[in-house]
Amino acid sequence: xxxxxxxxxxxxxxxxxKSRVLDIGCGDGALMAALRDQKQADARGLEINPANxxxxxxxxxxxxxxxxxxxxSAYPDxxxxxxxxxxxxxxxxxxxxxxxxxxxIGKQAFVSFPNFAHWRVRMALFFGGHMPVTRLLxxxxxxxxxxxxxTIDDFRALVRDGNYTQEQQWFLSGDKQTGHAMANxxxxxxxxxxxx
Amino acid sequence: xxxxxxxxxxxxxxxxxxxxxESGGELTPVEIAYETYGTLNADASNAVLVCHALTGDxxxxxxxxxxxxxxxxxxxxxxxxxxxxxxxxxICANVIGSCMGSSGPATINPANNKPWGMDFPMLTxxxxxxxxxxLLDYLDIVRLHAVIGGSMGGMQAISWTTLYPDRVKSAVxxxxxxxxxxxxxxxxxxxxxxxxxxxxxxGGAYYADDDPPxxxxxxxxxxxxxxxxxxxxxxxxxxxxxxxxxxxxxxxDADFQVESYLRYQGITFxxxxxxxxxxxxxxxxxxxxxxxxxxxxxxxxFTGSKTRFCLISFDTDWLYPTSESRRIxxxxxxxxxxxxxxxxxxxxxxxxxxxENPEMNRIVDxxxxxxxxx
Numbered sequence: 001x002x003x004x005x006x007x008x009x010x011x012x013x014x015x016x017x018k019s020r021v022l023d024i025g026c027g028d029g030a031l032m033a034a035l036r037d038q039k040q041a042d043a044r045g046l047e048i049n050p051a052n053x054x055x056x057x058x059x060x061x062x063x064x065x066x067x068x069x070x071x072x073s074a075y076p077d078x079x080x081x082x083x084x085x086x087x088x089x090x091x092x093x094x095x096x097x098x099x100x101x102x103x104x105i106g107k108q109a110f111v112s113f114p115n116f117a118h119w120r121v122r123m124a125l126f127f128g129g130h131m132p133v134t135r136l137l138x139x140x141x142x143x144x145x146x147x148x149x150x151t152i153d154d155f156r157a158l159v160r161d162g163n164y165t166q167e168q169q170w171f172l173s174g175d176k177q178t179g180h181a182m183a184n185x186x187x188x189x190x191x192x193x194x195x196x
Numbered sequence: 197x198x199x200x201x202x203x204x205x206x207x208x209x210x211x212x213x214x215x216x217x218e219s220g221g222e223l224t225p226v227e228i229a230y231e232t233y234g235t236l237n238a239d240a241s242n243a244v245l246v247c248h249a250l251t252g253d254x255x256x257x258x259x260x261x262x263x264x265x266x267x268x269x270x271x272x273x274x275x276x277x278x279x280x281x282x283x284x285x286x287i288c289a290n291v292i293g294s295c296m297g298s299s300g301p302a303t304i305n306p307a308n309n310k311p312w313g314m315d316f317p318m319l320t321x322x323x324x325x326x327x328x329x330x331l332l333d334y335l336d337i338v339r340l341h342a343v344i345g346g347s348m349g350g351m352q353a354i355s356w357t358t359l360y361p362d363r364v365k366s367a368v369x370x371x372x373x374x375x376x377x378x379x380x381x382x383x384x385x386x387x388x389x390x391x392x393x394x395x396x397x398x399g400g401a402y403y404a405d406d407d408p409p410x411x412x413x414x415x416x417x418x419x420x421x422x423x424x425x426x427x428x429x430x431x432x433x434x435x436x437x438x439x440x441x442x443x444x445x446x447x448x449d450a451d452f453q454v455e456s457y458l459r460y461q462g463i464t465f466x467x468x469x470x471x472x473x474x475x476x477x478x479x480x481x482x483x484x485x486x487x488x489x490x491x492x493x494x495x496x497x498f499t500g501s502k503t504r505f506c507l508i509s510f511d512t513d514w515l516y517p518t519s520e521s522r523r524i525x526x527x528x529x530x531x532x533x534x535x536x537x538x539x540x541x542x543x544x545x546x547x548x549x550x551x552e553n554p555e556m557n558r559i560v561d562x563x564x565x566x567x568x569x570x
Contacts, residue, residue, distance in 0.1 A: 058562025071522075071526070
Protein backbone atom coordinates (compact mmCIF):
# COMPACT_ATOMS: atom_id res chain seq x y z
CA UNK A 1 0.00 0.00 0.00
CA UNK A 2 1.66 3.20 -1.12
CA UNK A 3 1.34 6.24 1.08
CA UNK A 4 -1.38 8.70 0.14
CA UNK A 5 -0.60 12.32 -0.53
CA UNK A 6 -1.14 14.17 2.80
CA UNK A 7 -4.23 16.08 1.69
CA UNK A 8 -5.76 12.85 0.34
CA UNK A 9 -4.98 11.09 3.61
CA UNK A 10 -6.91 13.76 5.51
CA UNK A 11 -9.85 13.30 3.13
CA UNK A 12 -9.66 9.50 3.39
CA UNK A 13 -9.58 9.67 7.20
CA UNK A 14 -12.67 11.84 7.33
CA UNK A 15 -14.98 10.05 4.92
CA UNK A 16 -17.62 7.85 6.52
CA UNK A 17 -17.47 4.16 5.64
CA LYS A 18 -19.67 2.92 2.81
CA SER A 19 -20.20 6.41 1.42
CA ARG A 20 -20.75 7.23 -2.23
CA VAL A 21 -17.86 9.41 -3.35
CA LEU A 22 -17.15 11.27 -6.60
CA ASP A 23 -13.48 12.15 -6.95
CA ILE A 24 -13.13 14.92 -9.51
CA GLY A 25 -9.64 15.06 -10.94
CA CYS A 26 -8.90 11.67 -9.40
CA GLY A 27 -5.52 11.17 -11.10
CA ASP A 28 -4.56 7.50 -11.12
CA GLY A 29 -7.22 6.73 -8.51
CA ALA A 30 -5.02 6.55 -5.38
CA LEU A 31 -7.68 8.06 -3.10
CA MET A 32 -10.46 6.01 -4.69
CA ALA A 33 -8.54 2.77 -4.19
CA ALA A 34 -7.92 3.67 -0.53
CA LEU A 35 -11.58 4.52 -0.01
CA ARG A 36 -12.67 1.29 -1.66
CA ASP A 37 -10.22 -0.89 0.27
CA GLN A 38 -10.32 0.84 3.67
CA LYS A 39 -13.77 2.40 3.82
CA GLN A 40 -15.79 0.07 1.53
CA ALA A 41 -16.83 3.22 -0.26
CA ASP A 42 -18.52 3.27 -3.66
CA ALA A 43 -16.06 5.60 -5.35
CA ARG A 44 -16.34 7.04 -8.84
CA GLY A 45 -13.82 9.25 -10.58
CA LEU A 46 -13.50 11.88 -13.27
CA GLU A 47 -10.08 12.52 -14.77
CA ILE A 48 -8.87 14.46 -17.78
CA ASN A 49 -5.61 12.62 -18.50
CA PRO A 50 -6.19 9.37 -20.47
CA ALA A 51 -3.04 7.68 -19.13
CA ASN A 52 -4.28 8.29 -15.58
CA UNK A 53 -7.73 6.97 -16.49
CA UNK A 54 -6.19 3.84 -17.98
CA UNK A 55 -4.12 3.31 -14.83
CA UNK A 56 -7.18 3.72 -12.62
CA UNK A 57 -9.46 1.49 -14.71
CA UNK A 58 -6.85 -1.25 -14.82
CA UNK A 59 -6.97 -1.18 -10.99
CA UNK A 60 -10.67 -1.95 -11.29
CA UNK A 61 -11.86 1.57 -10.44
CA UNK A 62 -14.78 3.26 -12.16
CA UNK A 63 -13.20 6.31 -13.72
CA UNK A 64 -14.49 8.38 -16.61
CA UNK A 65 -12.26 10.44 -18.83
CA UNK A 66 -13.67 13.92 -18.90
CA UNK A 67 -13.33 17.56 -18.07
CA UNK A 68 -14.48 18.87 -14.70
CA UNK A 69 -15.48 22.14 -16.35
CA UNK A 70 -17.88 20.51 -18.82
CA UNK A 71 -18.81 16.99 -17.72
CA UNK A 72 -20.29 17.43 -14.24
CA SER A 73 -23.73 18.43 -15.46
CA ALA A 74 -24.61 14.79 -16.21
CA TYR A 75 -24.45 13.87 -12.51
CA PRO A 76 -27.81 14.20 -10.74
CA ASP A 77 -28.35 16.43 -7.69
CA UNK A 78 -27.31 14.86 -4.41
CA UNK A 79 -26.20 11.64 -6.06
CA UNK A 80 -23.07 11.34 -3.91
CA UNK A 81 -22.39 11.66 -0.20
CA UNK A 82 -19.15 13.44 -0.98
CA UNK A 83 -17.70 15.25 -3.96
CA UNK A 84 -13.91 15.54 -3.76
CA UNK A 85 -11.84 18.13 -5.58
CA UNK A 86 -8.20 17.80 -4.60
CA UNK A 87 -5.59 20.18 -5.98
CA UNK A 88 -7.82 20.87 -8.95
CA UNK A 89 -9.83 23.98 -7.96
CA UNK A 90 -7.10 26.34 -9.14
CA UNK A 91 -7.14 24.70 -12.61
CA UNK A 92 -10.85 25.12 -13.21
CA UNK A 93 -12.36 27.71 -15.47
CA UNK A 94 -14.75 29.11 -12.85
CA UNK A 95 -13.90 27.97 -9.32
CA UNK A 96 -17.06 29.57 -7.94
CA UNK A 97 -19.26 27.59 -10.36
CA UNK A 98 -17.21 24.50 -9.56
CA UNK A 99 -17.91 24.75 -5.82
CA UNK A 100 -21.59 25.18 -6.59
CA UNK A 101 -21.50 22.06 -8.77
CA UNK A 102 -19.67 20.06 -6.08
CA UNK A 103 -22.37 20.89 -3.57
CA UNK A 104 -25.12 20.18 -6.05
CA ILE A 105 -23.81 16.68 -6.78
CA GLY A 106 -22.44 15.89 -3.31
CA LYS A 107 -24.17 16.32 0.01
CA GLN A 108 -20.76 17.47 1.24
CA ALA A 109 -17.61 18.48 -0.59
CA PHE A 110 -13.91 18.17 0.18
CA VAL A 111 -11.77 20.81 -1.51
CA SER A 112 -8.00 20.92 -1.22
CA PHE A 113 -5.70 23.50 -2.81
CA PRO A 114 -2.22 24.98 -2.52
CA ASN A 115 -2.28 28.27 -0.62
CA PHE A 116 -0.95 31.12 -2.75
CA ALA A 117 -0.51 33.31 0.33
CA HIS A 118 2.01 30.97 1.99
CA TRP A 119 4.99 32.98 3.20
CA ARG A 120 7.36 31.29 0.76
CA VAL A 121 5.14 32.33 -2.16
CA ARG A 122 4.94 35.84 -0.77
CA MET A 123 8.72 36.00 -0.38
CA ALA A 124 9.31 34.77 -3.91
CA LEU A 125 7.04 37.42 -5.32
CA PHE A 126 8.13 40.19 -2.97
CA PHE A 127 11.88 39.73 -3.20
CA GLY A 128 12.22 37.83 -6.45
CA GLY A 129 9.68 39.83 -8.38
CA HIS A 130 8.70 36.70 -10.29
CA MET A 131 5.66 34.43 -10.21
CA PRO A 132 6.63 31.83 -7.60
CA VAL A 133 7.81 28.36 -8.50
CA THR A 134 7.54 26.22 -5.38
CA ARG A 135 7.25 22.57 -4.38
CA LEU A 136 3.46 22.59 -4.63
CA LEU A 137 3.40 25.00 -7.57
CA UNK A 138 6.27 23.69 -9.70
CA UNK A 139 5.23 25.07 -13.08
CA UNK A 140 6.18 28.41 -14.56
CA UNK A 141 3.55 31.08 -15.14
CA UNK A 142 3.18 30.29 -18.83
CA UNK A 143 2.90 26.51 -18.68
CA UNK A 144 1.03 26.10 -15.42
CA UNK A 145 -2.44 24.54 -15.47
CA UNK A 146 -3.16 26.65 -12.37
CA UNK A 147 -5.09 29.51 -13.89
CA UNK A 148 -6.87 30.64 -10.73
CA UNK A 149 -4.41 30.88 -7.86
CA UNK A 150 -6.22 31.14 -4.55
CA THR A 151 -5.33 31.90 -0.96
CA ILE A 152 -6.95 30.47 2.15
CA ASP A 153 -8.55 33.83 2.91
CA ASP A 154 -9.84 34.12 -0.66
CA PHE A 155 -11.38 30.69 -0.36
CA ARG A 156 -13.02 31.57 2.95
CA ALA A 157 -14.50 34.64 1.29
CA LEU A 158 -15.88 32.47 -1.52
CA VAL A 159 -17.45 30.14 1.04
CA ARG A 160 -18.97 33.12 2.83
CA ASP A 161 -20.26 34.75 -0.35
CA GLY A 162 -21.79 31.49 -1.53
CA ASN A 163 -23.50 30.98 1.84
CA TYR A 164 -21.90 27.56 2.16
CA THR A 165 -21.22 25.97 5.50
CA GLN A 166 -17.63 25.28 6.38
CA GLU A 167 -17.78 22.00 8.27
CA GLN A 168 -14.10 21.45 8.90
CA GLN A 169 -10.72 22.72 7.79
CA TRP A 170 -7.22 21.28 7.88
CA PHE A 171 -3.89 22.90 7.07
CA LEU A 172 -0.63 21.39 5.95
CA SER A 173 2.92 22.62 6.05
CA GLY A 174 5.39 20.30 4.44
CA ASP A 175 3.63 16.99 4.85
CA LYS A 176 2.50 17.72 8.38
CA GLN A 177 -0.70 19.19 9.72
CA THR A 178 -0.32 22.65 11.13
CA GLY A 179 -2.43 24.94 13.31
CA HIS A 180 -5.25 27.22 12.31
CA ALA A 181 -3.53 30.35 13.62
CA MET A 182 -2.26 32.50 10.76
CA ALA A 183 -2.97 29.65 8.37
CA ASN A 184 -3.13 32.04 5.44
CA UNK A 185 0.55 32.83 6.04
CA UNK A 186 1.86 29.56 7.40
CA UNK A 187 -0.05 26.80 5.60
CA UNK A 188 1.23 25.52 2.27
CA UNK A 189 -1.93 23.61 1.66
CA UNK A 190 -5.52 23.61 2.85
CA UNK A 191 -8.33 21.07 2.95
CA UNK A 192 -11.90 22.22 3.51
CA UNK A 193 -15.07 20.24 4.09
CA UNK A 194 -18.13 22.15 2.94
CA UNK A 195 -21.85 21.69 2.77
CA UNK A 196 -24.70 23.83 1.55
CA UNK B 197 -17.82 -30.30 -18.33
CA UNK B 198 -15.16 -30.18 -21.03
CA UNK B 199 -16.65 -33.32 -22.57
CA UNK B 200 -19.98 -31.54 -22.98
CA UNK B 201 -21.00 -31.87 -26.64
CA UNK B 202 -22.48 -28.37 -26.54
CA UNK B 203 -19.04 -26.85 -26.01
CA UNK B 204 -16.16 -26.42 -28.44
CA UNK B 205 -15.33 -25.04 -31.86
CA UNK B 206 -17.64 -24.83 -34.86
CA UNK B 207 -20.83 -25.73 -33.02
CA UNK B 208 -24.31 -25.27 -34.32
CA UNK B 209 -27.64 -25.64 -32.61
CA UNK B 210 -31.22 -25.49 -33.80
CA UNK B 211 -33.42 -24.00 -31.09
CA UNK B 212 -37.17 -24.09 -31.31
CA UNK B 213 -37.63 -20.69 -29.78
CA UNK B 214 -39.87 -19.21 -30.93
CA UNK B 215 -38.01 -15.92 -31.03
CA UNK B 216 -40.45 -12.99 -31.04
CA UNK B 217 -39.17 -10.25 -33.32
CA GLU B 218 -39.46 -6.49 -32.92
CA SER B 219 -40.76 -6.17 -36.46
CA GLY B 220 -43.69 -8.41 -35.49
CA GLY B 221 -43.93 -12.14 -35.98
CA GLU B 222 -41.43 -14.64 -34.76
CA LEU B 223 -38.58 -16.80 -35.90
CA THR B 224 -38.70 -20.55 -35.41
CA PRO B 225 -36.61 -22.54 -35.42
CA VAL B 226 -33.59 -20.38 -34.60
CA GLU B 227 -30.32 -21.75 -35.83
CA ILE B 228 -27.21 -20.45 -34.10
CA ALA B 229 -23.63 -21.20 -35.09
CA TYR B 230 -21.18 -20.53 -32.28
CA GLU B 231 -17.89 -21.40 -30.69
CA THR B 232 -16.81 -21.76 -27.09
CA TYR B 233 -13.31 -21.54 -25.67
CA GLY B 234 -12.02 -22.45 -22.24
CA THR B 235 -13.84 -24.31 -19.50
CA LEU B 236 -17.12 -23.42 -17.86
CA ASN B 237 -16.58 -23.53 -14.09
CA ALA B 238 -18.78 -25.53 -11.72
CA ASP B 239 -21.19 -22.69 -10.90
CA ALA B 240 -21.20 -21.38 -14.48
CA SER B 241 -19.99 -17.99 -13.30
CA ASN B 242 -17.06 -17.42 -15.66
CA ALA B 243 -18.86 -17.05 -18.99
CA VAL B 244 -17.90 -14.15 -21.24
CA LEU B 245 -19.93 -13.47 -24.36
CA VAL B 246 -18.07 -11.83 -27.23
CA CYS B 247 -20.31 -10.04 -29.73
CA HIS B 248 -19.09 -9.55 -33.27
CA ALA B 249 -19.40 -6.60 -35.63
CA LEU B 250 -21.36 -6.24 -38.89
CA THR B 251 -19.27 -8.57 -41.01
CA GLY B 252 -17.72 -10.52 -38.16
CA ASP B 253 -18.46 -14.10 -37.17
CA UNK B 254 -18.15 -16.68 -34.44
CA UNK B 255 -14.50 -17.41 -35.29
CA UNK B 256 -13.21 -14.90 -32.77
CA UNK B 257 -10.12 -16.85 -31.79
CA UNK B 258 -9.93 -19.79 -34.17
CA UNK B 259 -9.03 -20.17 -37.83
CA UNK B 260 -11.71 -18.92 -40.20
CA UNK B 261 -12.88 -21.87 -42.34
CA UNK B 262 -13.39 -19.78 -45.51
CA UNK B 263 -10.33 -17.54 -45.42
CA UNK B 264 -7.89 -19.67 -43.44
CA UNK B 265 -6.99 -16.57 -41.45
CA UNK B 266 -6.65 -16.27 -37.68
CA UNK B 267 -9.73 -15.35 -35.67
CA UNK B 268 -10.73 -11.70 -35.86
CA UNK B 269 -9.90 -10.83 -32.25
CA UNK B 270 -6.98 -13.07 -31.30
CA UNK B 271 -5.29 -9.96 -29.91
CA UNK B 272 -8.03 -9.75 -27.26
CA UNK B 273 -9.23 -13.33 -26.80
CA UNK B 274 -7.08 -16.35 -26.00
CA UNK B 275 -4.85 -17.88 -23.33
CA UNK B 276 -3.26 -15.10 -21.30
CA UNK B 277 -5.09 -12.43 -23.29
CA UNK B 278 -7.42 -9.87 -21.63
CA UNK B 279 -10.41 -12.12 -22.39
CA UNK B 280 -8.39 -14.99 -20.99
CA UNK B 281 -9.59 -18.39 -22.16
CA UNK B 282 -7.58 -19.97 -19.31
CA UNK B 283 -9.78 -18.07 -16.90
CA UNK B 284 -13.06 -17.50 -18.69
CA UNK B 285 -15.48 -19.62 -20.67
CA UNK B 286 -15.75 -17.55 -23.83
CA ILE B 287 -18.72 -17.77 -26.18
CA CYS B 288 -19.01 -16.15 -29.58
CA ALA B 289 -22.08 -16.68 -31.74
CA ASN B 290 -22.83 -15.68 -35.28
CA VAL B 291 -25.64 -13.11 -35.13
CA ILE B 292 -28.96 -14.06 -36.67
CA GLY B 293 -29.32 -12.47 -40.08
CA SER B 294 -25.68 -13.24 -40.83
CA CYS B 295 -24.33 -15.95 -43.12
CA MET B 296 -21.89 -18.10 -41.16
CA GLY B 297 -24.38 -20.73 -40.04
CA SER B 298 -26.96 -18.84 -38.00
CA SER B 299 -30.48 -18.24 -39.32
CA GLY B 300 -30.36 -15.64 -42.05
CA PRO B 301 -31.61 -14.87 -45.55
CA ALA B 302 -29.39 -17.59 -47.04
CA THR B 303 -30.71 -20.35 -44.76
CA ILE B 304 -33.74 -22.46 -45.54
CA ASN B 305 -37.24 -21.17 -44.90
CA PRO B 306 -39.09 -24.14 -43.37
CA ALA B 307 -42.33 -22.89 -44.97
CA ASN B 308 -41.19 -23.69 -48.51
CA ASN B 309 -37.82 -25.41 -48.16
CA LYS B 310 -36.13 -22.66 -50.16
CA PRO B 311 -33.63 -20.05 -49.05
CA TRP B 312 -35.41 -17.21 -47.26
CA GLY B 313 -34.03 -14.38 -49.41
CA MET B 314 -36.06 -11.23 -48.84
CA ASP B 315 -38.78 -13.24 -47.08
CA PHE B 316 -36.50 -13.42 -44.06
CA PRO B 317 -38.02 -11.21 -41.35
CA MET B 318 -36.51 -7.80 -40.63
CA LEU B 319 -34.23 -7.87 -37.60
CA THR B 320 -33.02 -5.50 -34.92
CA UNK B 321 -30.03 -5.50 -32.60
CA UNK B 322 -32.39 -6.50 -29.76
CA UNK B 323 -33.52 -9.52 -31.80
CA UNK B 324 -29.89 -10.59 -32.19
CA UNK B 325 -29.40 -10.27 -28.43
CA UNK B 326 -32.57 -12.23 -27.62
CA UNK B 327 -31.32 -15.00 -29.90
CA UNK B 328 -28.03 -15.02 -27.96
CA UNK B 329 -30.05 -15.30 -24.75
CA UNK B 330 -31.74 -18.40 -26.19
CA LEU B 331 -28.28 -19.83 -26.80
CA LEU B 332 -27.22 -19.09 -23.21
CA ASP B 333 -30.37 -20.83 -21.95
CA TYR B 334 -29.40 -23.84 -24.03
CA LEU B 335 -25.87 -23.72 -22.57
CA ASP B 336 -27.34 -23.42 -19.04
CA ILE B 337 -25.63 -20.10 -18.40
CA VAL B 338 -27.84 -17.84 -16.32
CA ARG B 339 -25.51 -14.91 -15.79
CA LEU B 340 -22.60 -13.61 -17.82
CA HIS B 341 -19.43 -12.58 -16.07
CA ALA B 342 -19.10 -10.11 -18.93
CA VAL B 343 -20.35 -9.24 -22.36
CA ILE B 344 -17.90 -7.51 -24.66
CA GLY B 345 -18.03 -6.15 -28.18
CA GLY B 346 -16.76 -3.51 -30.55
CA SER B 347 -18.77 -1.55 -33.11
CA MET B 348 -22.03 -3.45 -33.73
CA GLY B 349 -20.76 -5.87 -31.09
CA GLY B 350 -20.83 -2.96 -28.66
CA MET B 351 -24.44 -2.25 -29.61
CA GLN B 352 -25.30 -5.83 -28.69
CA ALA B 353 -23.29 -5.62 -25.47
CA ILE B 354 -25.06 -2.46 -24.32
CA SER B 355 -28.43 -3.92 -25.37
CA TRP B 356 -27.69 -6.95 -23.20
CA THR B 357 -27.44 -4.65 -20.17
CA THR B 358 -30.88 -3.15 -20.82
CA LEU B 359 -32.75 -6.27 -22.04
CA TYR B 360 -31.27 -8.64 -19.46
CA PRO B 361 -29.84 -6.45 -16.67
CA ASP B 362 -29.78 -9.36 -14.22
CA ARG B 363 -27.83 -11.58 -16.59
CA VAL B 364 -24.85 -9.26 -17.11
CA LYS B 365 -22.29 -8.48 -14.42
CA SER B 366 -19.98 -6.37 -16.58
CA ALA B 367 -20.12 -4.92 -20.06
CA VAL B 368 -17.30 -3.69 -22.29
CA UNK B 369 -18.41 -1.47 -25.16
CA UNK B 370 -15.69 -0.44 -27.60
CA UNK B 371 -15.86 2.02 -30.51
CA UNK B 372 -19.63 1.93 -30.49
CA UNK B 373 -22.75 4.03 -30.07
CA UNK B 374 -26.24 3.88 -28.58
CA UNK B 375 -27.82 4.92 -31.86
CA UNK B 376 -27.08 5.16 -35.54
CA UNK B 377 -26.55 8.74 -36.67
CA UNK B 378 -27.82 10.19 -39.93
CA UNK B 379 -24.30 9.84 -41.30
CA UNK B 380 -24.13 6.18 -40.25
CA UNK B 381 -27.48 5.48 -41.92
CA UNK B 382 -26.39 7.38 -45.02
CA UNK B 383 -23.26 5.29 -45.53
CA UNK B 384 -25.23 2.09 -45.04
CA UNK B 385 -27.79 3.22 -47.58
CA UNK B 386 -25.01 3.70 -50.15
CA UNK B 387 -23.95 0.11 -49.54
CA UNK B 388 -27.44 -1.27 -49.80
CA UNK B 389 -28.18 0.65 -52.98
CA UNK B 390 -24.94 -0.67 -54.52
CA UNK B 391 -26.12 -4.21 -53.85
CA UNK B 392 -29.66 -3.63 -55.08
CA UNK B 393 -28.38 -1.83 -58.19
CA UNK B 394 -26.44 -4.94 -59.19
CA UNK B 395 -28.61 -6.67 -61.84
CA UNK B 396 -27.67 -10.00 -60.31
CA UNK B 397 -29.35 -9.14 -57.01
CA UNK B 398 -32.81 -9.91 -58.50
CA GLY B 399 -34.80 -8.97 -55.42
CA GLY B 400 -32.57 -11.16 -53.28
CA ALA B 401 -33.50 -14.40 -55.07
CA TYR B 402 -30.06 -15.29 -56.38
CA TYR B 403 -29.26 -18.40 -54.33
CA ALA B 404 -30.70 -21.04 -56.66
CA ASP B 405 -28.29 -20.45 -59.55
CA ASP B 406 -25.39 -19.48 -57.27
CA ASP B 407 -24.88 -16.15 -59.02
CA PRO B 408 -24.77 -13.53 -56.27
CA PRO B 409 -24.53 -9.75 -56.75
CA UNK B 410 -20.83 -9.73 -55.98
CA UNK B 411 -20.09 -6.49 -57.84
CA UNK B 412 -22.63 -4.60 -55.76
CA UNK B 413 -21.50 -6.20 -52.54
CA UNK B 414 -17.86 -5.39 -53.35
CA UNK B 415 -18.72 -1.71 -53.89
CA UNK B 416 -20.69 -1.70 -50.63
CA UNK B 417 -17.66 -3.08 -48.84
CA UNK B 418 -15.33 -0.57 -50.47
CA UNK B 419 -17.47 2.36 -49.38
CA UNK B 420 -17.84 0.96 -45.87
CA UNK B 421 -14.14 0.23 -45.59
CA UNK B 422 -13.33 3.91 -46.03
CA UNK B 423 -15.44 4.66 -42.97
CA UNK B 424 -13.43 2.17 -40.92
CA UNK B 425 -10.17 4.04 -41.52
CA UNK B 426 -9.02 7.52 -40.70
CA UNK B 427 -7.89 10.12 -43.19
CA UNK B 428 -4.50 10.22 -41.49
CA UNK B 429 -4.30 6.43 -41.54
CA UNK B 430 -5.06 6.27 -45.27
CA UNK B 431 -2.49 8.97 -45.96
CA UNK B 432 0.12 7.20 -43.89
CA UNK B 433 -0.56 3.83 -45.52
CA UNK B 434 -1.00 4.92 -49.14
CA UNK B 435 -0.55 8.63 -49.65
CA UNK B 436 -0.72 9.31 -53.39
CA UNK B 437 1.59 6.42 -54.17
CA UNK B 438 1.03 4.56 -57.43
CA UNK B 439 0.33 0.84 -57.63
CA UNK B 440 3.06 -1.22 -59.38
CA UNK B 441 3.76 1.51 -61.91
CA UNK B 442 6.02 4.49 -62.33
CA UNK B 443 3.56 6.95 -63.80
CA UNK B 444 -0.15 7.61 -64.22
CA UNK B 445 -1.85 5.64 -67.01
CA UNK B 446 -4.50 8.28 -67.76
CA UNK B 447 -7.16 5.61 -67.53
CA UNK B 448 -9.45 4.01 -64.96
CA ASP B 449 -7.23 1.18 -63.82
CA ALA B 450 -6.24 1.18 -60.18
CA ASP B 451 -3.38 3.64 -60.63
CA PHE B 452 -3.27 4.49 -56.94
CA GLN B 453 -2.38 2.08 -54.18
CA VAL B 454 -5.46 3.10 -52.23
CA GLU B 455 -7.68 2.08 -55.16
CA SER B 456 -5.97 -1.26 -55.49
CA TYR B 457 -6.33 -1.82 -51.75
CA LEU B 458 -10.05 -1.01 -51.74
CA ARG B 459 -10.69 -3.22 -54.76
CA TYR B 460 -8.91 -6.05 -53.01
CA GLN B 461 -11.00 -5.48 -49.89
CA GLY B 462 -14.16 -5.62 -52.01
CA ILE B 463 -13.20 -8.70 -53.99
CA THR B 464 -12.10 -10.78 -51.01
CA PHE B 465 -15.17 -9.78 -49.01
CA UNK B 466 -17.65 -11.27 -51.47
CA UNK B 467 -16.07 -14.70 -51.04
CA UNK B 468 -17.01 -14.79 -47.40
CA UNK B 469 -20.18 -12.74 -47.08
CA UNK B 470 -23.74 -12.86 -48.36
CA UNK B 471 -25.20 -9.74 -49.95
CA UNK B 472 -28.65 -10.21 -48.43
CA UNK B 473 -27.12 -10.62 -44.97
CA UNK B 474 -25.36 -7.33 -45.56
CA UNK B 475 -28.73 -5.70 -46.28
CA UNK B 476 -30.41 -7.16 -43.19
CA UNK B 477 -27.65 -6.44 -40.73
CA UNK B 478 -26.98 -2.88 -41.88
CA UNK B 479 -30.72 -2.25 -41.58
CA UNK B 480 -30.77 -3.63 -38.05
CA UNK B 481 -27.96 -1.24 -37.15
CA UNK B 482 -29.80 1.71 -38.71
CA UNK B 483 -32.87 0.94 -36.61
CA UNK B 484 -30.76 0.94 -33.46
CA UNK B 485 -31.57 3.73 -31.02
CA UNK B 486 -31.43 2.63 -27.40
CA UNK B 487 -33.04 5.82 -26.09
CA UNK B 488 -36.08 5.41 -28.34
CA UNK B 489 -37.25 2.37 -26.42
CA UNK B 490 -36.95 4.32 -23.15
CA UNK B 491 -39.04 7.39 -23.81
CA UNK B 492 -36.28 9.17 -25.69
CA UNK B 493 -34.04 9.51 -22.61
CA UNK B 494 -30.98 7.30 -22.76
CA UNK B 495 -30.39 7.47 -18.99
CA UNK B 496 -33.75 5.75 -18.44
CA UNK B 497 -32.37 2.69 -20.22
CA PHE B 498 -29.97 2.20 -17.30
CA THR B 499 -32.15 3.05 -14.31
CA GLY B 500 -31.15 0.88 -11.37
CA SER B 501 -28.48 -0.92 -13.37
CA LYS B 502 -26.10 -3.02 -11.28
CA THR B 503 -23.88 -3.79 -14.24
CA ARG B 504 -20.32 -2.40 -14.35
CA PHE B 505 -19.64 -0.64 -17.63
CA CYS B 506 -16.40 0.05 -19.44
CA LEU B 507 -16.45 2.16 -22.59
CA ILE B 508 -13.53 2.80 -24.89
CA SER B 509 -13.43 5.08 -27.92
CA PHE B 510 -10.66 6.07 -30.34
CA ASP B 511 -9.77 9.63 -31.16
CA THR B 512 -9.62 9.06 -34.94
CA ASP B 513 -12.84 7.03 -35.16
CA TRP B 514 -15.28 9.20 -37.11
CA LEU B 515 -17.79 6.39 -37.68
CA TYR B 516 -18.63 6.04 -33.98
CA PRO B 517 -16.86 9.08 -32.60
CA THR B 518 -15.96 9.70 -28.96
CA SER B 519 -18.98 12.00 -28.63
CA GLU B 520 -21.26 8.96 -29.02
CA SER B 521 -19.45 7.05 -26.28
CA ARG B 522 -19.52 10.13 -24.09
CA ARG B 523 -23.27 10.37 -24.61
CA ILE B 524 -23.60 6.85 -23.20
CA UNK B 525 -21.25 7.71 -20.33
CA UNK B 526 -23.29 10.78 -19.41
CA UNK B 527 -26.46 8.69 -19.44
CA UNK B 528 -24.81 6.09 -17.21
CA UNK B 529 -23.60 8.82 -14.85
CA UNK B 530 -27.10 10.24 -14.73
CA UNK B 531 -28.40 6.78 -13.86
CA UNK B 532 -25.73 6.34 -11.18
CA UNK B 533 -24.24 3.29 -12.87
CA UNK B 534 -20.64 2.19 -12.31
CA UNK B 535 -18.92 3.31 -15.49
CA UNK B 536 -15.40 3.71 -16.75
CA UNK B 537 -14.55 5.46 -19.95
CA UNK B 538 -11.40 6.33 -21.82
CA UNK B 539 -10.68 7.75 -25.25
CA UNK B 540 -7.55 6.13 -26.62
CA UNK B 541 -5.26 7.57 -29.20
CA UNK B 542 -4.73 5.62 -32.41
CA UNK B 543 -4.06 6.54 -36.02
CA UNK B 544 -6.33 3.87 -37.46
CA UNK B 545 -9.87 5.17 -37.06
CA UNK B 546 -12.76 2.85 -36.29
CA UNK B 547 -10.73 -0.27 -37.09
CA UNK B 548 -8.46 0.50 -34.10
CA UNK B 549 -10.48 -1.81 -31.88
CA UNK B 550 -9.42 -4.78 -34.00
CA UNK B 551 -5.75 -3.83 -34.06
CA GLU B 552 -2.93 -4.20 -31.58
CA ASN B 553 -3.40 -1.63 -28.84
CA PRO B 554 -1.62 -2.38 -25.55
CA GLU B 555 -3.53 0.34 -23.72
CA MET B 556 -6.90 -1.12 -24.74
CA ASN B 557 -5.74 -4.57 -23.67
CA ARG B 558 -4.53 -3.28 -20.30
CA ILE B 559 -7.84 -1.55 -19.62
CA VAL B 560 -10.00 -4.53 -20.60
CA ASP B 561 -7.75 -6.88 -18.65
CA UNK B 562 -7.92 -4.77 -15.47
CA UNK B 563 -11.64 -4.17 -15.84
CA UNK B 564 -12.49 -7.86 -16.25
CA UNK B 565 -10.16 -8.99 -13.45
CA UNK B 566 -11.65 -6.43 -11.07
CA UNK B 567 -15.02 -8.01 -11.83
CA UNK B 568 -13.73 -11.43 -10.69
CA UNK B 569 -13.51 -10.24 -7.10
CA UNK B 570 -17.08 -9.07 -6.93
